[in-house]
Amino acid sequence: MAKNTMGTKLPRKLEHKMAIMGEQIKLARLRRNLSIAQVAERATCSPLTVNRIEKGSPTVSIGIYARVLYALQLDDDLLLIAKEDSLGRNLQDLSLKHRQRASKKE
Numbered sequence: 001m002a003k004n005t006m007g008t009k010l011p012r013k014l015e016h017k018m019a020i021m022g023e024q025i026k027l028a029r030l031r032r033n034l035s036i037a038q039v040a041e042r043a044t045c046s047p048l049t050v051n052r053i054e055k056g057s058p059t060v061s062i063g064i065y066a067r068v069l070y071a072l073q074l075d076d077d078l079l080l081i082a083k084e085d086s087l088g089r090n091l092q093d094l095s096l097k098h099r100q101r102a103s104k105k106e
Contacts, residue, residue, distance in 0.1 A: 010058050022056035028072050029054075042071035 010018065029039055036054075040047040045064055052060050053068055069075045 015056070015058075018056035018058055020056070022054045025068065025072070025074075026054040028074060032072060034072075039068060039071050043067040 029036070036047045036050045040050045043050065043064070045067065049060060049064055050068060053065060066075065066078060069077060
């Protein structure tokens with residue numbers, strides 16, 4: 001049976017966002033005047049992996065991304081992922097039952 005390779009191919013919109021995220025990580029590294037090797041050592045990964053992150057590779061695990069962000073002291077940014085879920089909140093609000101009138105007081 002053929003191996004499913006769909007996990008490595010992203011929709012174009014996501015590829016673009018991954019590239020932007022990689023560029024932002026690269027700029028954060030450069031602002032701190034750190035080399036790829038230094039970040040790799042601090043994140044306990046290879047320099048090649050850091051390079052792939054900076055290029056926005058979708059095959060690098062989220063754990064490695066987290067370790068690189070930690071090495072750059074940006075790990076709190078992970079808490080921003082899916083924080084503002086306006087679509088989910090709107091869907092939840094639509095599914096709430098609306099009472100027509102208050103219950104009678106006894």
